[in-house]
Amino acid sequence: MRAVVVRRFGGPEVMEFAEVPIPVPGPGQVRIRVAAAAVNPVDLATRAGVLTEAGVIPPREVLGLGWDVAGQIDDAGDTGFRVGDPVLGLRDRIALSLGTYADYVVLDASAVAPAPDGLSPVEAATLPLNALTAAQALDLVETTGSVLVTGAAGAVGGYAVALAHARDLHVVAVAGEGDEALVRELGADEFVPRGPALADRVRALVPGGVDAALDTALLGLDALDAVRGGGEFVAFAAGAAPIPLRGVRVRNVWIRADGERLAELARTLPPRVADVLPLAEAGTAHERLAAGGLRGRLVLTP
Structure with a gap:
């Protein structure tokens, strides 16, 4: 064969x-x-x-x-x-x-x-791979509040948005400007175009920062900065986990x-x-x- x-x-x-x-x-x-x-x-x-x-x-x-x-x-x-x-x-x-x-x-x-x-x-x-990765990443998150999903128009990110929405989490989605309709259809409550000053723009929508982040786009510290102190952060690749600043609990999802x-x-x-x-x-x-x-x-x- x-x-x-x-x-x-x-x-x-x-x-x-x-x-x-x-x-x-x-x-x-x-x-x-x-x-x-x-x-x-x-x-x-x-x-x-x-x-x-x-x-x-x-x-x-x-x-x-x-x-x-x-x-x-x-x-x-x-x-x-x-x-x-x-x-x-x-x-x-x-x-x-x-x-x-x-x-x-x-x-x-x-x-x-x-x-x-x-x-x-x-x-x-x-x-x-994509659906299980998104589901098992959400398993690592304990919050019942807000979650940031980077790369929300991608294969893993899109499933993460849909599954987080199904859990009644408040979903803030980060993707390209042309992807807003797609990610909102998947279940995003808020949309933030990717680009500079990501954390400031997320915090303008969620004062104090989101409770958790699923960083499928591997943005690292830029995404971590959008998470409140003591919140949760899930990384999606070996070596992609940022330093756990401000007491944020950082974990990797291993499919x-x-x-x-x-x-x-x-x-x-x-x-x-x-x-x-x-x-x-x-x-x-x-x-x-x-x-x-x-x-x-x-x-x-x-």
């Missing part, structure tokens, strides 16, 4: 299309015939070696790419799934030689969820696969597809994601 792997770090040109054996599931695992795999910023960081340099991924001779997957169960083993079941899932073990940019992938059954009726594989593939939670999210959150490309154009997809400006995820189809 075909799989996209990297044996050295660099730009999109280092990605290789390799012929590898079809993986065999072990106890408690399923094999999925991949119909769609989303492209995420973490894939670009893996390919470029950023995560290895940061100590998140140990040195490996071969690394697979891709976290998100949607497709059909090809081998159900003893898991309770059935061959042919439409599913979506998340690969959260990233130091492996095979990812979801492939014809087949093996996952723990606990990382897989049934795909809701009416959701295509392309749509389903945009949900696992984990959760098929049960994913099933719930897939029934309630809208898919966000930016475009669809064949797996052979994975390099182009990486270039487009790096260029920015996408609203949703690029999806690769074998």
Whole structure:
């Protein structure tokens, strides 16, 4: 079968299309015939070696790419799934030689969820990493008051806005000026265009500062300054957590696969597809994601 792997770090040109054996599931695992795999910023960081340099991924001779997957169960083993079941899932073990940019992938059954009726594989593939990241980030926040979401028009940020709104939090969304209608539709109560003096503009809307911030845009101290003293701050990447000034509780969200939670999210959150490309154009997809400006995820189809 075909799989996209990297044996050295660099730009999109280092990605290789390799012929590898079809993986065999072990106890408690399923094999999925991949119909769609989303492209995420973490894939670009893996390919470029950023995560290895940061100590998140140990040195490996071969690394697979891709976290998100949607497709059909090809081998159900003893898991309770059935061959042919439409599913979506998340690969959260990233130091492996095979990812979801492939014809087949093996996952723990606990990382897989049934795909809701009416959701295509392309749509389903945009949900696992982004929806679970947003949900698990909100799990770290105890406030029942106000929350700032940076990067609110992005894939993770948009889901964070929607989920925070569903929790009846007062949502202050930061995004580009042209994204106000989108983020308000997702559930934002207040909108602040990204740019200089962010904290001052947020505090003009929420005197004293917001109770918590979900910093999906990795603004760091600029976003922290918008949080009240003793508030909460969630960072979304290794090394992105700012110094916990003014007693703000700073935490990182470290994503984990959760098929049960994913099933719930897939029934309630809208898919966000930016475009669809064949797996052979994975390099182009990486270039487009790096260029920015996408609203949703690029999806690769074998």
